[in-house]
Amino acid sequence: MNEAPRPEIAVDGFPRRNRWGWMDFVTSADHKDVAKILMVGSGGFLFLAALELFLMRLQLAIPENTFLEPVTFNRVLSLYGATSIFFFVLPLVMGIFLFVAPLQVGARGTALPRLSQLGGALWVAGAAILYSGFLWTPSEAGVNPLPPLSELAFLSNNGVDTWLTACGFATLGFVLIAIDLATTLQVDRAPGMAWRRAPIFAWAASVGSWLMLFIGPVVLAAFTMLMIDRNYDGTFFIDGAGGAPLLWQHLTWIFYSGAYMLVLIFAFAAIAEIFPVFSGNELFNRTAVMASIVAIAVIGTLAYMQNMYTAPIGIGWKYFGMLMSLALIVPVGLVFYNLIATLNGGALRMRAPVLFSIGALVMISLGLAAEMQQSLVGAAFYLKNTTASTAATSFALIGGGIFGGFAALHYWFPKITGRAMGEQLGRLSFWVTAAGTLLAFVPLALAGWEQDQVVDAYKFFNHTGVNFYNLLASIGVLILLIGIVLILINAVASVKGGARAGHDPWGGDTLEWFTVSPPPVHNFDVQPDVRSARPLRDIRAAIAARAHEAEERAVRESQPVA
Amino acid sequence: MTPHSPGTGQINTLIWIGFFAALLVVVVINLGLFGAIRRNRAGRGRTATQSRGAVGLQWRVAGVLSGFAVLLFVLGIIFTSNATSTPQTTSAGLTSYHGEKLEGPLLIKATGQQWVWRYNYPNGSFSYYKLVIPAHTEIELKLTSTDVIHTWNVPDLAPKVEAVPGKDTKVYFRADAEGEFWGRASTLSGQAYASMRTAVEVVSPERFEEFTTELQKGIRAGNEGAEEIESEEVAELAEMEEDSAAESGESTGEGEGESNE
Numbered sequence: 001m002n003e004a005p006r007p008e009i010a011v012d013g014f015p016r017r018n019r020w021g022w023m024d025f026v027t028s029a030d031h032k033d034v035a036k037i038l039m040v041g042s043g044g045f046l047f048l049a050a051l052e053l054f055l056m057r058l059q060l061a062i063p064e065n066t067f068l069e070p071v072t073f074n075r076v077l078s079l080y081g082a083t084s085i086f087f088f089v090l091p092l093v094m095g096i097f098l099f100v101a102p103l104q105v106g107a108r109g110t111a112l113p114r115l116s117q118l119g120g121a122l123w124v125a126g127a128a129i130l131y132s133g134f135l136w137t138p139s140e141a142g143v144n145p146l147p148p149l150s151e152l153a154f155l156s157n158n159g160v161d162t163w164l165t166a167c168g169f170a171t172l173g174f175v176l177i178a179i180d181l182a183t184t185l186q187v188d189r190a191p192g193m194a195w196r197r198a199p200i201f202a203w204a205a206s207v208g209s210w211l212m213l214f215i216g217p218v219v220l221a222a223f224t225m226l227m228i229d230r231n232y233d234g235t236f237f238i239d240g241a242g243g244a245p246l247l248w249q250h251l252t253w254i255f256y257s258g259a260y261m262l263v264l265i266f267a268f269a270a271i272a273e274i275f276p277v278f279s280g281n282e283l284f285n286r287t288a289v290m291a292s293i294v295a296i297a298v299i300g301t302l303a304y305m306q307n308m309y310t311a312p313i314g315i316g317w318k319y320f321g322m323l324m325s326l327a328l329i330v331p332v333g334l335v336f337y338n339l340i341a342t343l344n345g346g347a348l349r350m351r352a353p354v355l356f357s358i359g360a361l362v363m364i365s366l367g368l369a370a371e372m373q374q375s376l377v378g379a380a381f382y383l384k385n386t387t388a389s390t391a392a393t394s395f396a397l398i399g400g401g402i403f404g405g406f407a408a409l410h411y412w413f414p415k416i417t418g419r420a421m422g423e424q425l426g427r428l429s430f431w432v433t434a435a436g437t438l439l440a441f442v443p444l445a446l447a448g449w450e451q452d453q454v455v456d457a458y459k460f461f462n463h464t465g466v467n468f469y470n471l472l473a474s475i476g477v478l479i480l481l482i483g484i485v486l487i488l489i490n491a492v493a494s495v496k497g498g499a500r501a502g503h504d505p506w507g508g509d510t511l512e513w514f515t516v517s518p519p520p521v522h523n524f525d526v527q528p529d530v531r532s533a534r535p536l537r538d539i540r541a542a543i544a545a546r547a548h549e550a551e552e553r554a555v556r557e558s559q560p561v562a
Numbered sequence: 563m564t565p566h567s568p569g570t571g572q573i574n575t576l577i578w579i580g581f582f583a584a585l586l587v588v589v590v591i592n593l594g595l596f597g598a599i600r601r602n603r604a605g606r607g608r609t610a611t612q613s614r615g616a617v618g619l620q621w622r623v624a625g626v627l628s629g630f631a632v633l634l635f636v637l638g639i640i641f642t643s644n645a646t647s648t649p650q651t652t653s654a655g656l657t658s659y660h661g662e663k664l665e666g667p668l669l670i671k672a673t674g675q676q677w678v679w680r681y682n683y684p685n686g687s688f689s690y691y692k693l694v695i696p697a698h699t700e701i702e703l704k705l706t707s708t709d710v711i712h713t714w715n716v717p718d719l720a721p722k723v724e725a726v727p728g729k730d731t732k733v734y735f736r737a738d739a740e741g742e743f744w745g746r747a748s749t750l751s752g753q754a755y756a757s758m759r760t761a762v763e764v765v766s767p768e769r770f771e772e773f774t775t776e777l778q779k780g781i782r783a784g785n786e787g788a789e790e791i792e793s794e795e796v797a798e799l800a801e802m803e804e805d806s807a808a809e810s811g812e813s814t815g816e817g818e819g820e821s822n823e
Binding site (some may be wrong): 241246383 | 641709
């Protein structure tokens with residue numbers, strides 16, 4: 001029964017491409033190689049983002065600190081915003097989607113590999129532009145460079161231009177990868193794999209890719225318009241010349257809200273793969289989870305006006321934003337319900353992927369509950385742009401990006417590298433990261449709520465009742481940084497030094513565990529017929545039945561003929 | 563926050579409603595999650611028993627969640643519309659100004675500039691940094707900005723509002739207690755953003771009339787305002803702004819003079 005199905009692959013006889021070594025890797029259009037570039041890169045940028053956050057928290061550890069100049073603080077802040085969104089969380093999500101989803105549907109490659117390759121290259125170029133730009137003139141315009149502040153009249157050096165170019169290249173890369181991924185998942189699924197039998201993570205990858213196809217171009221338009229404003233005398237965001245500063249908020253919040261939802265559906269779907277495998281259960285009500293993932297993507301993006309409650313737009317639009325935000329309670333609640341119900345009656349093995357999944361659910365529940373509070377228009381009249389709102393978003397995105405992301409990475413690491421990530425260090429890094437996150441953002445939430453501590457400020461004043469909260473938060477971010485470093489050390493060390501995992505270390509039910517680890521260039525020699533949502537379990541059952549039959553035959557044939 | 567106006571009282575109540583709703587969500591989810599984990603750990607030869615979701619159950623869960631969402635939505639609308647409704651001037655408030663009967667709200671214009679607020683009073687006088695208003699009186703604060711987006715944010719008295727160049731945003735509130743209230747700008751507006759604070763001094767109607775009259779008599783408002791500022795850089799900025807006050811209307815830069823070479 002528990003015998004692992006043998007992958008029907010003869011790797012030894014297949015020509016490996018080793019002629020060029022590294023060149024071979026970086027010029028590869030294979031979805032797995034492009035995804036590896038994205039994942040490795042996002043690991044590095046996670047460290048940088050955490051370091052930048054720590055620098056800012058160091059400045060904010062004590063009141064009226066002078067550790068960072070105001071300008072330097074704004075530069076680090078702008079860099080942190082771009083790094084954490086465009087160069088950590090989105091490439092991690094797109095990278096894992098791009099690596100895993102085609103394997104899960106039994107595809108031998110992606111449908112439009114050159115698009116993914118170009119996308120990966122654009123992302124690398126964007127990262128290079130952002131950090132080489134940082135060396136001379138970084139942006140000072142903040143996490144979301146709102147015009148008019150980001151216009152030439154107020155920030156005349158080319159920092160904003162490099163920021164826009166870098167993030168624009170990265171976004172264009174994601175859009176190209178999304179085109180490839182959406183196409184692949186639509187046309188290259190294994191025979192018999194209707195969507196109702198497709199793995200939930202592949203479904204989320206498809207939904208997420210379509211989402212990126214809608215939101216990516218919107219923010220690219222905004223970036224382009226601001227570039228035209230800054231460099232070619234445009235007036236898109238300049239008041240009094242036919243433009244409107246508010247337009248920027250609409251366009252970028254559509255993207256940021258959609259990206260937020262992308263991270264959430266990625267994390268939910270990864271957990272929906274992990275929980276069934278580690279508890280030996282089937283995902284509780286797949287159909288509802290699949291529908292909820294689509295609903296989260298659509299409704300969550302429509303809820304973008306939740307970010308504009310204090311902007312001069314009609315109160316009706318604010319109520320619409322509130323309606324959409326609160327409507328999210330239904331699909332998100334259903335996902336939580338079904339994930340928890342999946343555990344019921346199972347036998348949960350507490351391995352690192354499960355630990356990170358649980359952490360992700362706890363952090364996301366904290367973050368989204370606080371977002372729910374702040375989606376009430378009147379409540380946001382006070383809480384918006386306080387550290388309470390940063391804390392809510394950080395909980396949800398750290399829950400989805402770091403905990404969900406590393407749950408997924410722990411889970412698929414054996415498939416990606418052929419070796420498992422260290423379990424002990426995995427556990428340690430989990431507890432350190434979880435403690436750091438709570439210690440960093442609970443005090444900030446309190447400081448924002450009780451004392452109206454505002455976001456993005458390079459200093460806070462003494463005697464405003466927030467000294468202790470800020471000190472705690474800074475210590476928390478230090479612990480978070482240590483936790484992240486531990487996770488990264490674990491990942492790097494496990495690439496060469498991890499325990500050999502074999503092709504199916506967890507007893508998975510989906511097709512990516514059918515091929516060898518790491519998968520060969522063409523993924524599968526044989527595409528199996530898919531008859532259910534758990535094809536590998538069917539194969540295991542078939543092997544067991546065949547073995548049983550052979551045993552019976554052996555017994556029968558050894559009987560003396562009467 | 564300690565609410566000192568009818569609107570912020572509503573806001574505060576709504577925040578607490580939202581907090582208890584959030585607390586309920588967090589507690590239910592995490593009790594369910596950790597309960598399920600505790601009951602279903604592997605070990606002692608435990609084997610998984612398949613459980614499949616029933617569609618009917620999903621509809622019931624979705625129904626409960628929808629009810630919760632609708633309840634929050636209705637409460638949100640009720641308290642938000644209360645918070646944004648225009649509060650009437652009471653009999654203790656400013657009922658006549660400079661001998662004229664005051665109909666409707668007292669109109670004050672607030673202009674955000676990098677990195678100080680300028681307040682224009684109905685009699686033509688103005689002050690920087692500090693706004694003086696009469697207690698128990700409905701204030702219509704008309705906000706705009708001459709450069710970048712600033713958020714006017716005095717949490718004890720009024721909802722926070724963005725001052726966007728080219729837009730006139732109105733916020734209505736009534737202060738019910740005399741005293742001084744602090745505010746901090748809360749949208750990143752450049753280098754001295756963290757120091758861009760404001761104060762609202764709520765005084766009796768008589769004192770308000772005296773104050774604005776004195777202002778009008780040629781006491782330069784900027785100087786008086788600037789004395790209150792703890793941070794020196796803001797004081798300097800206020801003086802600079804005062805010097806260029808006449809030109810401030812034109813400072814909506816279009817970047818014509820600068821080029822990006």
